[in-house]
Amino acid sequence: MTRTALVTGASRGIGQAVVRRLLADGVRVCGLYRTEGEAAGLLAKELGSASPRGLALPCDVTSAEQVRDAVARCGEEFGGIDVLVNNAGVAPFAMLENLGLQEWEATFATNVTGPYLVTKAALPHLRAGGSVVTITSGLGITGAPGKTHYAASKAALIGFTKALSRELGRRGIRVNAVAPGIVETEMSAPNAELRKRYEAQCALGRIGQPPELAEVVAFLADHRSSYVNGQTLMVDGGM
Numbered sequence: 001m002t003r004t005a006l007v008t009g010a011s012r013g014i015g016q017a018v019v020r021r022l023l024a025d026g027v028r029v030c031g032l033y034r035t036e037g038e039a040a041g042l043l044a045k046e047l048g049s050a051s052p053r054g055l056a057l058p059c060d061v062t063s064a065e066q067v068r069d070a071v072a073r074c075g076e077e078f079g080g081i082d083v084l085v086n087n088a089g090v091a092p093f094a095m096l097e098n099l100g101l102q103e104w105e106a107t108f109a110t111n112v113t114g115p116y117l118v119t120k121a122a123l124p125h126l127r128a129g130g131s132v133v134t135i136t137s138g139l140g141i142t143g144a145p146g147k148t149h150y151a152a153s154k155a156a157l158i159g160f161t162k163a164l165s166r167e168l169g170r171r172g173i174r175v176n177a178v179a180p181g182i183v184e185t186e187m188s189a190p191n192a193e194l195r196k197r198y199e200a201q202c203a204l205g206r207i208g209q210p211p212e213l214a215e216v217v218a219f220l221a222d223h224r225s226s227y228v229n230g231q232t233l234m235v236d237g238g239m
């Protein structure tokens with residue numbers, strides 16, 4: 001039977017690579033994007049011409065209404081959801097002394113409330129044998145200067161993953177997280193200093209590429225990882 005995946009933040013970066021990797025596995029993909037534009041147009045084109053045909057839908061994960069509508073549309077149109085990938089996220093930089101409440105809350109709204117809203121909306125549609133994969137971050141474990149809000153939000157996702165795995169296990173649904181190190185996307189590009197420091201510390205001496213993350217997500221998404229549950233898998237080239 002064709003499996004259906006719902007991916008947030010699907011139009012670029014790691015989300016785009018996950019979409020392409022799942023399509024290569026023959027998964028039907030419903031890709032959610034926030035910003036209209038060239039990247040969203042390309043996503044719609046790729047999903048619309050895929051076999052089986054998928055769907056691109058606008059959805060800001062901080063909006064309960066948009067999440068409710070987009071997830072319901074995906075679940076109803078495709079008769080259920082087998083794979084949920086909580087990928088959308090933001091990674092702002094600010095030292096704590098300069099970090100305002102608004103920026104703190106905005107980071108949590110996208111990185112923590114977003115996955116809560118999307119996962120909760122997906123629950124009634126998730127089929128037995130399904131898999132929830134959430135993209136957290138190595139920084140949620142190690143931290144870094146200027147990243148208190150980001151690291152705290154990503155650490156929250158590790159607890160979310162563990163707890164939800166205990167709620168959904170008896171329904172035959174697995175819940176795992178992937179914690180990337182630094183990956184070549186727009187998110188990591190502006191922070192040249194962090195990249196350089198990372199390359200020096202990483203055992204492989206380089207940052208990761210989006211397809212290398214997507215490969216692990218695809219593994220956690222299907223039967224090959226059938227006894228992996230409640231885990232946060234570091235994908236960081238060895239730190």
Ligand SMILES: NC(=O)c1ccc[n+]([C@@H]2O[C@H](COP(=O)([O-])OP(=O)(O)OC[C@H]3O[C@@H](n4cnc5c(N)ncnc54)[C@H](OP(=O)(O)O)[C@@H]3O)[C@@H](O)[C@H]2O)c1
Nearest residue numbers: 009013014034035060061088089137180182183185187188
């Ligand atoms: N790149 C890294 O080094 C790295 C390391 C560790 C963890 N991660 C995590 O990996 C995930 C993907 O990051 P990336 O590197 O691919 O970043 P990216 O290239 O900046 O892409 C981020 C994606 O999230 C979407 N997004 C942001 N806020 C959203 C919102 N409120 N609602 C819906 N979508 C939203 C963006 O949509 P728009 O196009 O509309 O902005 C975009 O598609 C994130 O959770 C990030 O924290 C990345």
